[in-house]
Amino acid sequence: MGLHVPSGVWVGTTVLAYSAGMVNAAGYLGFEHQALSHLTGTTSLGAIAVGNGRWGLALQLGAVVASFVAGGYVAGLTLRRRDLSWHYVGLLAGQSLLLMASAWALVQGETRGACMAAAACGLQNAMTTYYSGSAIRSTHLTGFFTDMGLLLGQSTRGAPLPWRRLALGTLVLFAFVGGGISAAWAFPRFGFQLLNAPALCAAAMAAALSCHLASKPTTHPSDGTP
Numbered sequence: 065m066g067l068h069v070p071s072g073v074w075v076g077t078t079v080l081a082y083s084a085g086m087v088n089a090a091g092y093l094g095f096e097h098q099a100l101s102h103l104t105g106t107t108s109l110g111a112i113a114v115g116n117g118r119w120g121l122a123l124q125l126g127a128v129v130a131s132f133v134a135g136g137y138v139a140g141l142t143l144r145r146r147d148l149s150w151h152y153v154g155l156l157a158g159q160s161l162l163l164m165a166s167a168w169a170l171v172q173g174e175t176r177g178a179c180m181a182a183a184a185c186g187l188q189n190a191m192t193t194y195y196s197g198s199a200i201r202s203t204h205l206t207g208f209f210t211d212m213g214l215l216l217g218q219s220t221r222g223a224p225l226p227w228r229r230l231a232l233g234t235l236v237l238f239a240f241v242g243g244g245i246s247a248a249w250a251f252p253r254f255g256f257q258l259l260n261a262p263a264l265c266a267a268a269m270a271a272a273l274s275c276h277l278a279s280k281p282t283t284h285p286s287d288g289t290p
Contacts, residue, residue: 069196072276073148074232076269077202080188081236083262084203085243086250087163087181090259093251095170095178101185102204103129124175131179135162135186143194150277155191156270159184163263170256181259188266199229205240208233 084101091100099105110125138158142151162184169177189203201207211233219225243262250258 069232072272073195074235076272077192077200077232078235078239079265079269080192080202081239082243082246083163083265084185084188085240086247086262087185087243087259088203088240089244089247090251090256091178091181093247094256095175098125098128098178100128100178100181101189102206103132104206124178127176127179128182131183132186135183135188136190139187139190139194143191146195146197148195148273148277150274152191152195153270153273153277155187156266156273159187160263160266160270162187163259163266167256167259167263170259177256184266200232200236202236205237208237 088099088101091098098109106125106128110122110129113119113122113125139155142155144151162180166177166180166184169180171177185203189201192200192202212230215225215230246261247258250261
């Protein structure tokens with residue numbers, strides 16, 4: 065249950081978790097107190113809406129859920145292997161565009177902006193999940209807290225404690241919380257324009273990964289000639 069990833073992935077995961085914390089806090093602060101980076105609460109609110117006969121709200125929440133799934137679907141269609149590649153660059157760029165479009169739409173009062181933000185989070189979470197073999201979830205913390213309890217329980221009965229996995233999860237925790245704190249400060253001043261900040265974070269990750277991939281030597285298959 066250990067986790068061995070390059071140091072650059074630690075940085076990127078931390079930045080993306082910070083971004084997700086901002087996006088989710090913006091949903092709570094400005095979009096009818098709804099989460100955008102994960103779906104448990106949204107699904108429960110949708111069930112309550114159906115139970116109360118609030119069909120318009122139920123459809124709106126269902127659209128947010130479907131958008132998150134759609135983001136993961138796009139990642140699933142795009143990614144071919146777990147090692148970092150140009151496919152990840154394209155997905156990070158797409159996430160950035162979705163968040164910028166979300167900021168614009170929500171400022172205009174269009175609820176589809178929440179769907180765009182949820183799609184961006186679904187895309188991000190699918191990327192980090194696929195890359196890490198489900199060890200890293202960068203848009204919510206339930207998995208980390210579950211892992212923490214499980215791993216600490218196993219270590220109590222003598223199993224080795226995977227410090228690297230716990231350390232990365234802790235970084236995700238503090239980054240996500242930091243994103244929420246930043247959103248609490250920024251939302252009264254900038255409103256949904258603050259979503260441009262996580263959009264820039266995703267764009268920066270795409271640019272950094274592009275530079276990393278471009279600096280790697282290109283290998284070509286041998287054509288059989290000496």
